[in-house]
Amino acid sequence: MTLFKRTALVLLFLVTAACTSPDRFGAGAGDGSGLGANAAGSVSDPTSPLFFNQTIGDRVLFTVNTSTITPEGKAILEGQAQWLLTNSDYRAVIEGHADERGTREYNLALGQRRANAVREYLVSRGVPNDRLQVTSFGKERPVAVCSAESCYAQNRRAVTVLSFSAMTS
Amino acid sequence: MMKRLLTLLVALMLAGPVLAQGGPLRLTITDGVIEPITFAVPSFEAESPAAQQAASDISRLVVQDLAGTGLFREVPATAFISQVSSFAQPVAFADWRAINAQALIVGAVTVNGDQLVVKFRLYDVFSGQELGRGLQFAGTTAGWRRMGHKVADAVYSRITGEGGFFDSRVVYVSENGPKDNRQKRLAIMDFDGANVQFLTDSSSIVLAPRFSPNGDRVLYTSFESGFPRINLLNVANVGRQQLQTAPGEMAFSPRFSPDGRQVIYSLSNGGNTDIYRTDLATGQHMRLTSAPSIETAPSLSPDGSQIVFESDRSGGQQLYIMSSNGGEARRISFGAGRYGTPVWSPRGDMVAFTKQNAGRFHIGVMRTDGSEERLLTSSFLDEGPTWSPNGRVILFSRETQGAGGTSTMYSVDISGRNLKAVPLQGGASDPSWGPLQP
Numbered sequence: 001m002t003l004f005k006r007t008a009l010v011l012l013f014l015v016t017a018a019c020t021s022p023d024r025f026g027a028g029a030g031d032g033s034g035l036g037a038n039a040a041g042s043v044s045d046p047t048s049p050l051f052f053n054q055t056i057g058d059r060v061l062f063t064v065n066t067s068t069i070t071p072e073g074k075a076i077l078e079g080q081a082q083w084l085l086t087n088s089d090y091r092a093v094i095e096g097h098a099d100e101r102g103t104r105e106y107n108l109a110l111g112q113r114r115a116n117a118v119r120e121y122l123v124s125r126g127v128p129n130d131r132l133q134v135t136s137f138g139k140e141r142p143v144a145v146c147s148a149e150s151c152y153a154q155n156r157r158a159v160t161v162l163s164f165s166a167m168t169s
Numbered sequence: 170m171m172k173r174l175l176t177l178l179v180a181l182m183l184a185g186p187v188l189a190q191g192g193p194l195r196l197t198i199t200d201g202v203i204e205p206i207t208f209a210v211p212s213f214e215a216e217s218p219a220a221q222q223a224a225s226d227i228s229r230l231v232v233q234d235l236a237g238t239g240l241f242r243e244v245p246a247t248a249f250i251s252q253v254s255s256f257a258q259p260v261a262f263a264d265w266r267a268i269n270a271q272a273l274i275v276g277a278v279t280v281n282g283d284q285l286v287v288k289f290r291l292y293d294v295f296s297g298q299e300l301g302r303g304l305q306f307a308g309t310t311a312g313w314r315r316m317g318h319k320v321a322d323a324v325y326s327r328i329t330g331e332g333g334f335f336d337s338r339v340v341y342v343s344e345n346g347p348k349d350n351r352q353k354r355l356a357i358m359d360f361d362g363a364n365v366q367f368l369t370d371s372s373s374i375v376l377a378p379r380f381s382p383n384g385d386r387v388l389y390t391s392f393e394s395g396f397p398r399i400n401l402l403n404v405a406n407v408g409r410q411q412l413q414t415a416p417g418e419m420a421f422s423p424r425f426s427p428d429g430r431q432v433i434y435s436l437s438n439g440g441n442t443d444i445y446r447t448d449l450a451t452g453q454h455m456r457l458t459s460a461p462s463i464e465t466a467p468s469l470s471p472d473g474s475q476i477v478f479e480s481d482r483s484g485g486q487q488l489y490i491m492s493s494n495g496g497e498a499r500r501i502s503f504g505a506g507r508y509g510t511p512v513w514s515p516r517g518d519m520v521a522f523t524k525q526n527a528g529r530f531h532i533g534v535m536r537t538d539g540s541e542e543r544l545l546t547s548s549f550l551d552e553g554p555t556w557s558p559n560g561r562v563i564l565f566s567r568e569t570q571g572a573g574g575t576s577t578m579y580s581v582d583i584s585g586r587n588l589k590a591v592p593l594q595g596g597a598s599d600p601s602w603g604p605l606q607p
Contacts, residue, residue, distance in 0.1 A: 065485075067440065093395065100348075100568070103509040103523050103552050104376060104599070105422040106479065106486055108390075108397060109435065109442035109463040112419055116440030134418055135396045136437070140374050145348040145572040147549070 049090075049162045052083050059159040060118060064099075064152075067113035069121055077118060080160055081125035088131075088165075094118045095159045096136040099152035104138060111136030111158075118158040131165075194272055194293035194300055196240060196329050198561065198584075205242040206271050206328060208235060211253040212246070213276035213287070220285075223313050224278040227287055230317030231274060234335045235324060237361070238562075239587035244270040256288065265294040272300075274324055283309050287316045291324050301327045314363055315606065322605070332559040335360060338603045339555075339564060340378040340387050343367065344576055344596030351596075355389060357404070360557075360602070362591045368407055377422065377553070377599045378402075381429045384603040388412070388423040388432060397421040399434055401449075415445050415454035422465050426493075427473045433457070433493075435465040444478055446493075457495035468512045468520075469493060470537075477501070477511040477520050477537070488522060490537065501539035510553050513537075514560045519583075521554035521563055532565045534583055545585040555602045564591070566598035 041048030043055055052058060057080075060073035069077065084090060096111030096118075115134035123129050144151035196206050210232050215224040235241040251264035256277035265273050276289035288305035292298070306319045315336055322333025343356040343365070352371035355378050358364060368387070369375055376397075378389035387402045391411075397419040402409040414420040417436035424433055426446075433446045444457045444467045458464040462482035469476055476493050479486050483500070486507040491498035502508040506526025513520055517537075524531040524544065530551045535542040550568040557563070561583060568576045576598040578591040591597065 100550065101525070103466070103479075103486070103525075105435065105465045106463065106481075106509050108376075108419070108421050109437060109465050112437040112442060113440040113463070120440075133396075134440075136419060137374070137392075140351070140376070140392075142349050145574075147570040147572075147574065 046083075047087055052080070052087075052160075052162060056080055056083055058161070059157045061153060062114055062156040062158070064101075064156070065110070067110065067117045069117055073118075074121070077121045078125065081122050081127050084122065084127045084131065085125075090162050091131045091133075091165050092160045092162050093133045093135060094122075095161055096134065097141060097155055097157050097159070098139045099155045100139045100142065100147070101152065102139060107138035108136050111138050114156075114158045118160065122160075193296060193298070194328055198240065198329055198331065203240060203584075205240055207242050207244050207269055208272035208274060208324075209244045209246075209249065209265060209268070209270035210274045210276075211249065213278050213289070214254070214256050216256075216277050216279040217281070220278040220280040223280055223285055223287075223310060224276075227278060227313055227317040227320070228276060230314060231276075231289075231321045231324070234318060234321035234361070237589075238325070239582065240325075240329070241272075244268055256290070260292055262292070262294055262297045265292075270294055272324070272328065274320070276320065280310055283311065285310045285313055285316060287320060289320045289323070291327055314359060318359070331561065332605065334557040334559050334562060334602075334605065336606045337558055338380075338384065338606070339578075339600050340368075340380050340603065341578060341600040342375060342378065342598045343593075344598055345371070348572065348574060353598075355387065355402070356597075358591075358593070362593050365593065368402060368404075369409075377601075379424045379601045380603040381425045382427055382604065383429060384606070386425075386429070387601075388425060388434075390421040390423070399423045399432070401432075412447065413452055414447055415456065422467070424468055426469050427471055433467045433469060433476060435467070444476070444495075455495070457491070457493075458498075466510045470513050471515060471517045477513055479509045479511060486525075488520065488539075501535070501537065502542075503539060504542055512554055512556060514556050515558060516560045519560075521556060521583075523552040523554065523565075532563060532581065534563075543585065545581050545583065546579070546588060551579075553599050555600050557602055558605045562587075564600040564602055566600065568598070 041050045043050050057076040060076050094115040096115030098107035098110045119132045119134050142155040144154040210228050213224040213228040215221040232243050236243045248268045251261045253275050273292040273294050279286045286307045290303045291300045293300045306316050308316050318335035321335045325333045337360045340357050342353050346352045353375050354371040355368040355375050357366045374392040376390040378387045390397050391400045399412040399420045400409050401412050417438045419437040422435040431448050435442050436445045442463045444464045446455045460482050464480045467476045467478040477490050486509045488502040488508045488511045489498040489500050508522050508524050510523045511520045519534050521534050524533050529547050531544040532546045532551050532554050533544040549570040554563045554565045562580050564580050566576050567579050576596045578597045578600050581588045
């Protein structure tokens with residue numbers, strides 16, 4: 001991908017993000033789609049955010065009240081780490097989330113623990129710490145809305161939301 | 170003679186324990202079953218034609234406030250034998266005894282331009298005495314509800330011997346939209362859900378506002394930057410600024426100290442959440458916990474000497490108390506399940522909390538040593554208690570189950586009685602009950 005193409009892609013993201021999301025990283029937290037849903041790019045282009053989000057997987061899931069990375073999660077994070085090392089122009093905010101079966105403050109703290117567990121894993125695979133930030137939405141932004149374990153399991157997650165390095169925090 | 174005796178006998182039976190003791194009109198609020206005090210409020214006298222609407226509205230609000238506590242029961246106007254046409258007129262006690270009204274509240278309202286004056290007298294019908302002295306409150310016609318609440322507070326106080334809570338406000342989060350795209354904005358309402366006023370728009374998530382001790386400021390958590398941060402909002406001009414906390418990736422769960430000069434809150438760094446304190450005047454920070462576990466939801470005792478908070482250092486969430494300077498903490502919750510969101514009572518003797526056990530959520534209270542735990546509510550999801558200024562009532566949020574679930578604020582007496590929803594348009598959560606207004 002040429003530099004021009006990538007710049008155009010990022011501009012497109014910025015525009016769509018501004019339209020759909022009042023929160024700066026709200027697109028990631030709001031609909032769980034992050035950069036990819038709005039960005040141009042192809043799933044078959046391994047340097048595209050879409051490839052990151054859909055082929056590698058932008059999120060890992062957690063069991064109740066834990067922040068331990070599961071074996072499935074590790075496989076996904078290996079892919080994320082490789083991608084971030086290859087595509088060094090990208091930064092990421094890791095958003096931690098919890099299901100609704102907890103109190104508001106505790107779930108914020110729990111989401112932070114989960115996001116941090118992902119960050120530590122990526123850093124252990126060589127991703128520079130200064131390209132990663134963590135935040136938590138607690139139980140505020142579920143992706144699945146039923147009150148059953150099938151939904152809760154999807155909501156207990158940490159999502160790696162890509163942004164371009166030019167977008168400094 | 171026979172008839173009079175019979176009437177007296179019936180009156181004694183109906184009046185219950187208060188009269189049986191032969192004492193003055195007095196309701197002692199206990200945990201036992203309470204027989205409500207019966208009261209009558211003839212529509213307040215309008216001392217000018219312009220005052221008619223306000224006189225009628227205010228008398229109805231006094232009835233609503235008192236009856237709404239469950240401690241008082243209205244004798245409806247349809248039962249009245251005599252009417253009170255003038256505030257100054259002597260009270261025909263026999264007529265009020267006959268319909269078993271233990272308390273009689275008469276009042277008058279004057280309106281002059283946009284100025285409103287309400288005066289009232291409270292009578293102990295069975296002793297034929299005035300309880301306390303006549304009082305008057307002055308305000309604006311637009312603020313008529315506050316005048317009604319003040320009358321009700323005075324009546325409540327005189328009969329129970331405790332402070333009132335009607336002339337108070339609640340800051341909360343107003344909610345709209347589905348669970349996966351919920352819009353949240355800060356709002357203030359009167360304790361009864363009237364006079365809603367929005368303080369922020371819904372452009373970013375806001376959580377858990379907390380009133381300052383005198384109600385002039387509000388602390389809350391905002392996602393404006395994408396990361397949870399604590400904002401400080403001035404209620405009068407709605408101006409807001411970010412609180413300069415100790416350095417951290419996330420700051421949330423703030424509360425004022427009882428003197429309003431300090432803020433205690435949670436700060437997260439590297440997956441670890443601890444409790445900190447920041448002085449608003451000097452900007453100095455102090456770290457109060459340093460365990461690798463989650464420490465959050467701190468609340469100071471009314472004398473400012475201790476902090477109750479939740480921690481999962483033992484595995485699950487439990488309640489702990491430590492000095493307001495940090496240090497050793499002692500665990501106070503030992504029942505089954507998990508305990509969170511502790512809030513110290515205004516009297517200092519109790520802690521309200523959220524408990525999760527066996528798939529249910531409860532609001533409960535316990536003494537500060539952890540004894541006498543009592544659960545007041547039970548539902549799919551109850552959380553976030555806040556105390557009324559007099560420590561008799563608790564407000565909290567209740568979220569219903571399923572994809573269409575919504576959040577509503579409820580109040581409940583600390584006895585567990587009188588559970589009721591706060592009537593509001595749309596959803597509401599995270600209440601913080603402010604002080605009685607001056």
